[in-house]
Amino acid sequence: MFGTVLLHSGTASAAVATISRSVDVKAAARDVWSLIGPFCAIKDWLPPVGQCIEDGKAPSTRILVTKDGKAAFVETQVARNEAEYSYSYKFLTSPLPVSNYTATIKVTAKANGASTITWERLLYARARAGEGRERSVARRL
Numbered sequence: 001m002f003g004t005v006l007l008h009s010g011t012a013s014a015a016v017a018t019i020s021r022s023v024d025v026k027a028a029a030r031d032v033w034s035l036i037g038p039f040c041a042i043k044d045w046l047p048p049v050g051q052c053i054e055d056g057k058a059p060s061t062r063i064l065v066t067k068d069g070k071a072a073f074v075e076t077q078v079a080r081n082e083a084e085y086s087y088s089y090k091f092l093t094s095p096l097p098v099s100n101y102t103a104t105i106k107v108t109a110k111a112n113g114a115s116t117i118t119w120e121r122l123l124y125a126r127a128r129a130g131e132g133r134e135r136s137v138a139r140r141l
C-alpha cells in the first residue's frame with residue numbers, strides 16, 4: 001500500500017489536502033467490490049471503525065462510530081457506480097478539524113484476475129492554534 005498527500009496553499013486558516021491510497025490485490029474486481037462496495041462495509045476494513053449505522057434512504061447516510069465510542073462521523077453518499085465499482089461520499093459532521101471532505105473508493109480490474117483498490121480524499125484542513133497548517137495536517141494523517 002502506498003499513499004500520497006499533497007498540500008496546497010489555502011486561506012490563512014485552512015490548507016487543501018489531497019490524499020490517495022492504493023493497494024493491489026490478487027482477487028477479481030467484482031469479488032473485491034462485493035466485500036468493500038456496500039456503504040457500511042467500511043467497518044470491516046477500516047480498523048478504527050467499530051460500528052456503522054446506515055439510514056437506508058437514497059442517497060444513503062451512515063454514522064461511523066469509533067471502536068472506543070469517543071468519536072462519530074456522519075457521511076452521505078453522493079455518487080455510486082456499480083458498473084465501475086465505485087462510490088463517493090462526503091462528511092456531514094466530523095470531529096476532525098476539516099471541512100469540505102469528499103472521498104471516492106474505487107476498485108479497478110487488472111490483468112490475471114487482480115485488481116487495485118483506490119481511496120482518494122480531498123479536504124480542507126484547519127490548523128490548531130500555534131501550529132502551521134502543513135504540520136497540523138501531516139500529524140493527523
